[in-house]
Amino acid sequence: MDKFTGKVWVLGDDIDTDIIIPTEYLALKTVQDMAPYAFSPLRPELAGQIRDGDMIVAGKNFGCGSSREQAPEIIKALGVRCVIAKSFARIFFRNAINNGLLLIENDKLRDAVSEGDEITVVLNHFIEHQGAQYPITPLPQNLVEILNAGGLVQAMKKRNNSKGI
Amino acid sequence: MGMTIAEKIIAAAAGVETVKPGDIHTVELDRLMSNDGTTHLTIDMYHKLKNPRIADVNKLVWIMDHNVPCDSVKTAASHKKMRDFAREHKITFYEGAGVCHQVMLEKHVTSGELIFGADSHTCAYGAVGAFGTGVGCTDYLYAMVTGHSWLLVPETLRFNLKGKLGDGVYARDLILSIIGQIGANGANYMAMEFGGEGLKTLNMSDRIAVCNLCVEAGAKTALMEVDEITLAYLKEHGREPKHVFQSDPDASYARVYEIDLSAIRPIVAKPHFVDSVVDAKECVGTHIDEAFLGSCNNGRIEDLRVGAELIKGRKVHPLVRFLVVPASAEVYRQALAEGIIDTFMEAGAIVMNPNCSVCWGSCQGVIGEGEVLISTGTRNFKGRAGHKDSFVYLASAATVTASAIKGEIATAADIAG
Amino acid sequence: MGATIIEKIVRNNTGKEVHPGEIVTVNVDRVMIHDIFIPFVASKFEEMGFTKIWDADRAVLIYDHLVPASQVDDTRHFRIGNEFAEKYGMKNVHRADGICHQLMTEAGYVKPGDIVFGTDSHTTTYGCVGAFSSGIGYTEMASILGTGTLWIRVPETIKVEITGTLPENVMAKDIILKLIGDLGADGATYKALEFTGDTVENMTVASRMSMANMAIEAGAKCALFAPDEKTAQYCGITLTEKERDLTGDADAQYCRVIQYRAEDFVPVMACPSNVDNVKPVSELAGKEIDQVFIGSCTNGRLEDLMAAADILKDRHVAPFVKLIVTPASRKIYREAAANGTLEILARAGAIITHPSCGLCCGRTGGILTDGEVVVATNNRNFLGRMGTSKVEIYLASPKSAAACAVEGRIIVPKVK
Numbered sequence: 001m002d003k004f005t006g007k008v009w010v011l012g013d014d015i016d017t018d019i020i021i022p023t024e025y026l027a028l029k030t031v032q033d034m035a036p037y038a039f040s041p042l043r044p045e046l047a048g049q050i051r052d053g054d055m056i057v058a059g060k061n062f063g064c065g066s067s068r069e070q071a072p073e074i075i076k077a078l079g080v081r082c083v084i085a086k087s088f089a090r091i092f093f094r095n096a097i098n099n100g101l102l103l104i105e106n107d108k109l110r111d112a113v114s115e116g117d118e119i120t121v122v123l124n125h126f127i128e129h130q131g132a133q134y135p136i137t138p139l140p141q142n143l144v145e146i147l148n149a150g151g152l153v154q155a156m157k158k159r160n161n162s163k164g165i
Numbered sequence: 166m167g168m169t170i171a172e173k174i175i176a177a178a179a180g181v182e183t184v185k186p187g188d189i190h191t192v193e194l195d196r197l198m199s200n201d202g203t204t205h206l207t208i209d210m211y212h213k214l215k216n217p218r219i220a221d222v223n224k225l226v227w228i229m230d231h232n233v234p235c236d237s238v239k240t241a242a243s244h245k246k247m248r249d250f251a252r253e254h255k256i257t258f259y260e261g262a263g264v265c266h267q268v269m270l271e272k273h274v275t276s277g278e279l280i281f282g283a284d285s286h287t288c289a290y291g292a293v294g295a296f297g298t299g300v301g302c303t304d305y306l307y308a309m310v311t312g313h314s315w316l317l318v319p320e321t322l323r324f325n326l327k328g329k330l331g332d333g334v335y336a337r338d339l340i341l342s343i344i345g346q347i348g349a350n351g352a353n354y355m356a357m358e359f360g361g362e363g364l365k366t367l368n369m370s371d372r373i374a375v376c377n378l379c380v381e382a383g384a385k386t387a388l389m390e391v392d393e394i395t396l397a398y399l400k401e402h403g404r405e406p407k408h409v410f411q412s413d414p415d416a417s418y419a420r421v422y423e424i425d426l427s428a429i430r431p432i433v434a435k436p437h438f439v440d441s442v443v444d445a446k447e448c449v450g451t452h453i454d455e456a457f458l459g460s461c462n463n464g465r466i467e468d469l470r471v472g473a474e475l476i477k478g479r480k481v482h483p484l485v486r487f488l489v490v491p492a493s494a495e496v497y498r499q500a501l502a503e504g505i506i507d508t509f510m511e512a513g514a515i516v517m518n519p520n521c522s523v524c525w526g527s528c529q530g531v532i533g534e535g536e537v538l539i540s541t542g543t544r545n546f547k548g549r550a551g552h553k554d555s556f557v558y559l560a561s562a563a564t565v566t567a568s569a570i571k572g573e574i575a576t577a578a579d580i581a582g
Numbered sequence: 583m584g585a586t587i588i589e590k591i592v593r594n595n596t597g598k599e600v601h602p603g604e605i606v607t608v609n610v611d612r613v614m615i616h617d618i619f620i621p622f623v624a625s626k627f628e629e630m631g632f633t634k635i636w637d638a639d640r641a642v643l644i645y646d647h648l649v650p651a652s653q654v655d656d657t658r659h660f661r662i663g664n665e666f667a668e669k670y671g672m673k674n675v676h677r678a679d680g681i682c683h684q685l686m687t688e689a690g691y692v693k694p695g696d697i698v699f700g701t702d703s704h705t706t707t708y709g710c711v712g713a714f715s716s717g718i719g720y721t722e723m724a725s726i727l728g729t730g731t732l733w734i735r736v737p738e739t740i741k742v743e744i745t746g747t748l749p750e751n752v753m754a755k756d757i758i759l760k761l762i763g764d765l766g767a768d769g770a771t772y773k774a775l776e777f778t779g780d781t782v783e784n785m786t787v788a789s790r791m792s793m794a795n796m797a798i799e800a801g802a803k804c805a806l807f808a809p810d811e812k813t814a815q816y817c818g819i820t821l822t823e824k825e826r827d828l829t830g831d832a833d834a835q836y837c838r839v840i841q842y843r844a845e846d847f848v849p850v851m852a853c854p855s856n857v858d859n860v861k862p863v864s865e866l867a868g869k870e871i872d873q874v875f876i877g878s879c880t881n882g883r884l885e886d887l888m889a890a891a892d893i894l895k896d897r898h899v900a901p902f903v904k905l906i907v908t909p910a911s912r913k914i915y916r917e918a919a920a921n922g923t924l925e926i927l928a929r930a931g932a933i934i935t936h937p938s939c940g941l942c943c944g945r946t947g948g949i950l951t952d953g954e955v956v957v958a959t960n961n962r963n964f965l966g967r968m969g970t971s972k973v974e975i976y977l978a979s980p981k982s983a984a985a986c987a988v989e990g991r992i993i994v995p996k997v998k
């Protein structure tokens with residue numbers, strides 16, 4: 001059973017893509033160049049504080065707004081292990097899966113945790129926080145396949161290799 | 166001993182009978198122009214003064230033109246500083262009206278005035294016989310709080326114009342040729358004075374283009390003899406001359422040049438110096454990524470007409486970004502009325518709102534690494550139009566438009582037929 | 583059992599009955615890629631191992647966010663785009679013609695019943711002509727370019743029925759803002775919106791476009807208007823039997839039905855810093871403003887510019903207030919020049935820029951700083967969207983925006 005434990009950063013509702021990465025920085029050449037500016041309109045210091053394996057716990061409608069795929073890519077580049085939110089905006093949801101960033105929908109955890117708390121995620125089963133367990137709804141099979149391949153690029157690569165093109 | 170136009174203006178502003186080159190005089194200034202390139206710095210210095218005050222707010226004209234509309238967070242802060250200060254002190258203020266020098270000439274400057282502008286191309290005002298000169302923030306601030314400044318009386322270079330520019334040759338070719346001839350420092354600290362029969366063949370737009378670029382030869386100011394064309398322009402814009410000065414027959418010049426307008430040819434200034442001029446033909450075929458028709462030098466209705474006539478019925482090369490930027494809102498509205506804006510839009514040009522655009526390289530229209538721009542702007546210094554490793558060629562409206570159509574440097578003759 | 587518009591479009595595309603919640607693979611009719619993301623699409627496409635675009639004529643590349651370039655590295659996007667188009671034989675490239683969503687419909691790339699994906703979230707716009715269109719990321723775009731297909735989850739549909747006549751100072755923008763306010767920013771997540779009723783039937787395609795454009799701000803996957811004669815005329819086509827049938831059946835299943843009386847609408851604004859923070863303009867009246875922006879794929883069309891001009895005619899923008907007008911496309915710019923609209927706006931003191939995304943995408947076109955207030959006709963007012971995070975952005979209709987520009991403060995528009 002896959003599980004991992006980490007520290008959480010807590011954010012509110014409607015964390016939009018302009019907060020995750022302002023347009024100003026979108027023409028920087030790489031996602032690594034953009035990562036230091038993540039969340040800067042809201043919490044300019046946050047990008048520098050996030051460590052490998054940390055998790056983000058947020059309110060509803062996380063990732064709403066633009067189709068900019070740098071948003072999940074940057075979150076992944078910061079070392080975030082997964083984002084747990086009450087709900088996700090749909091483009092962000094697709095983009096995250098396509099980049100192999102794990103998203104978990106849970107509408108209770110956000111109101112129970114405080115920033116800096118440790119939580120444990122037991123994949124496809126539950127999240128544990130201070131003794132309480134929060135269930136995880138499993139993802140549809142087609143998405144699991146993309147995640148397992150390590151994202152859509154890898155999945156397509158595999159497909160194209162097998163077709164010999 | 167006679168005086169030149171520059172000497173007469175300074176004498177009048179200093180309240181003395183005569184001046185001579187090398188003298189330093191305290192002069193009363195008529196106008197003080199500042200734009201968003203540096204005004205925020207002036208304001209910062211102003212606030213550091215003890216009990217600062219503005220000597221005469223009626224002399225101040227502040228114009229936003231370099232980054233309009235605002236294109237970065239940093240500029241937004243300096244814009245707000247400038248706007249708030251102008252509002253608080255009731256300073257004459259423009260935003261969106263166009264490039265500062267064009268706006269000044271349309272709305273404020275008159276002959277015989279002495280004007281400081283916190284921008285090097287302030288020498289453009291010589292077109293109406295005003296002594297305009299570019300200054301830094303400190304000089305500007307001193308003039309702003311005292312109403313006067315000190316000035317070293319410059320020597321004058323005299324340019325006697327004769328004949329008439331040929332077809333397809335423009336004032337811009339003339340001044341680039343002159344700069345090529347005398348060099349980028351050929352008029353350092355000096356005034357460049359233009360007169361002679363040939364001047365009568367140059368309209369006001371031509372004259373502005375010539376005076377505007379004199380700083381590229383190092384000139385402190387440029388001055389043209391006031392004639393009926395000047396007076397008609399001032400009248401049309403609802404202004405009276407302050408003084409009409411002509412050079413005395415026995416005025417003393419550092420040097421006199423005889424310029425035959427009919428001998429001028431289409432010129433291109435190659436990267437990275439304005440005096441690096443060659444016959445436009447030598448550059449034909451050079452790949453370009455962007456073309457720019459605009460600026461205080463060449464963004465007037467006359468220039469847009471030249472471009473529009475060439476491009477009508479033709480298209481901008483698909484891989485070229487052709488920026489057309491009227492020098493002022495007045496020019497824009499005139500071009501709109503004449504259908505010129507539509508001609509450019511139909512051809513695929515990018516018609517920007519009146520502003521400095523890529524001429525100063527830190528706003529919309531910048532070029533990237535390795536890219537080449539052909540421009541009617543004022544300067545082609547390394548990095549001037551954007552990336553430090555990019556290239557700017559300066560040419561006339563005709564050559565720039567022809568190049569935009571061809572996708573490589575071309576003269577009007579190259580696209581005819 | 584009856585079907586909603588989205589169910590019919592997906593059924594026609596896949597050749598089988600579909601139901602909300604099902605995951606199906608659709609054949610894509612058209613894709614749109616814009617300048618900001620083309621470098622990423624290009625690199626992912628090649629990384630995936632594709633060597634040709636499934637059907638290059640179905641792909642459209644549009645430069646709009648970065649036109650004209652405001653930072654020295656911006657033109658890199660044009661270079662990469664040009665190289666990619668050349669290498670893979672893409673002929674549909676617009677380098678300075680206006681905003682992607684405007685061009686997609688205006689230039690005839692989208693027809694009723696089409697399935698279209700774009701690398702921009704406001705791709706929902708094409709629902710104005712009865713197409714299923716939605717925004718995706720660049721990785722998925724790369725995969726569509728290679729395969730011509732995409733998986734989707736068939737969405738449930740929320741029906742929005744509007745009947746009656748709108749007050750004169752109310753525009754389609756006020757309707758969609760009110761709806762987003764009522765639904766909330768995630769109120770339609772994963773769902774389709776379907777607009778019906780005589781108010782909608784009487785609307786221009788341009789007004790429908792403003793509404794479909796903003797559906798994403800309620801989280802919607804798409805927003806659909808049944809194609810009609812206006813649609814046919816706009817698209818320059820005669821509707822086929824199949825296209826005529828793209829209406830919600832009487833017995834279709836909707837997860838929610840919302841009804842409005844047109845007469846009840848008032849001018850509204852979305853207040854900082856969420857699109858669903860919607861209030862009547864009358865409650866906000868008096869607030870001092872620094873800038874007004876009229877433009878974007880939401881409200882940069884001819885009818886929007888004309889509505890603004892109607893209010894600005896023979897008047898002038900308030901001192902120290904900037905009015906920035908950015909027409910949505912080259913065609914609109916030319917039409918507005920030809921019918922005198924631009925002259926009215928210019929005379930009133932407007933700064934008229936080249937057609938592009940302009941201020942809406944926050945890279946140029948009137949960036950603001952701490953403490954400044956802007957009334958804007960675009961689609962987002964997120965924190966930091968137009969400058970620093972201390973800029974207050976109020977989203978409004980072109981009529982409201984123009985009235986505010988004259989007044990220098992927020993005011994309810996009065997129509998002359």
